[in-house]
Amino acid sequence: MAENNRVALVTGGAKRVGRAIVLQLAKAGYDIAITYRTSENAANSLVDELRHAGRRALAIEADLTQVESSVELIHREVRQYFGRLDVLVNSASIYKAATLAQTDIQLLRQLDAIHVHAPLLLCQGFSAMLRENRGHVINMVDLLAARPWPDYMAYCASKAGLWSLTMSLARELAPEVTVNGIAPGVVQWPDDMPLLQREQYLKRVALARTGTPQDVAELVEFLITRGTYITGQIIRLDGGRSLF
Numbered sequence: 580m581a582e583n584n585r586v587a588l589v590t591g592g593a594k595r596v597g598r599a600i601v602l603q604l605a606k607a608g609y610d611i612a613i614t615y616r617t618s619e620n621a622a623n624s625l626v627d628e629l630r631h632a633g634r635r636a637l638a639i640e641a642d643l644t645q646v647e648s649s650v651e652l653i654h655r656e657v658r659q660y661f662g663r664l665d666v667l668v669n670s671a672s673i674y675k676a677a678t679l680a681q682t683d684i685q686l687l688r689q690l691d692a693i694h695v696h697a698p699l700l701l702c703q704g705f706s707a708m709l710r711e712n713r714g715h716v717i718n719m720v721d722l723l724a725a726r727p728w729p730d731y732m733a734y735c736a737s738k739a740g741l742w743s744l745t746m747s748l749a750r751e752l753a754p755e756v757t758v759n760g761i762a763p764g765v766v767q768w769p770d771d772m773p774l775l776q777r778e779q780y781l782k783r784v785a786l787a788r789t790g791t792p793q794d795v796a797e798l799v800e801f802l803i804t805r806g807t808y809i810t811g812q813i814i815r816l817d818g819g820r821s822l823f
């Protein structure tokens with residue numbers, strides 16, 4: 580169990596993988612702040628569920644493509660409501676296809692904002708609290724950062740930025756704070772992924788199945804509890820996809 584009043588912030592925490600991380604950390608005794616952009620109902624009902632279970636919890640509406648204003652807002656709300664931060668999980672993401680011809684400057688700016696600029700500025704804003712509490716940062720990267728798909732060029736490039744940033748931050752925030760990345764293959768399909776593409780993908784996964792959001796949640800918990808000699812690593816959570 581976490582010490583009393585330890586606090587975790589999970590961006591994009593209302594649904595899917597972020598939600599699984601939130602529930603795992605709450606079970607481990609953390610109070611929770613989440614950010615959401617469109618999932619207001621899911622965010623509010625998750626906060627209710629956490630409070631009912633005896634945790635302090637807060638949902639913050641923030642568009643992380645508007646980096647400066649959203650990071651300032653998140654920092655202010657967490658400071659006012661909890662007064663501390665121990666764990667930061669950068670999970671919010673925009674998964675958007677675009678070939679070279681379809682990629683424009685607006686998309687590049689959006690993806691870099693949410694995958695690189697926001698995690699960097701959140702770490703900057705919370706660095707004093709994280710250092711003081713000997714905290715942990717987890718960045719949700721993607722196997723596609725190292726094995727890019729041309730149809731998702733800007734997405735892959737921005738996640739590669741987050742991969743590199745994870746290593747820089749690990750050096751910068753040491754020795755007080757650990758910083759690691761998790762690079763899933765597939766742990767939850769995008770809702771609109773066609774069946775045929777799913778089957779083709781799984782043919783090249785050694786374990787012949789997808790992972791689950793719970794696999795991510797348990798790895799996050801491990802990295803912030805028992806795995807505290809690990810820093811600056813990107814852990815592939817891909818069922819062996821990267822072996823092929």
Ligand SMILES: NC(=O)c1ccc[n+]([C@@H]2O[C@H](COP(=O)([O-])OP(=O)(O)OC[C@H]3O[C@@H](n4cnc5c(N)ncnc54)[C@H](OP(=O)(O)O)[C@@H]3O)[C@@H](O)[C@H]2O)c1
Nearest residue numbers: 591595596615616617618642643670671672719765766767
């Ligand atoms: N699912 C997988 O198999 C998989 C594979 C590889 C990597 N990952 C990584 O793991 C993390 C979690 O995966 P996921 O599938 O749960 O992610 P996701 O559903 O694609 O996105 C997570 C959340 O990001 C939030 N978001 C989107 N645009 C935003 C914006 N402009 N500002 C703030 N928040 C915004 C959304 O919040 P709202 O719903 O509130 O709008 C969304 O619920 C992501 O970083 C993803 O890249 C996942």
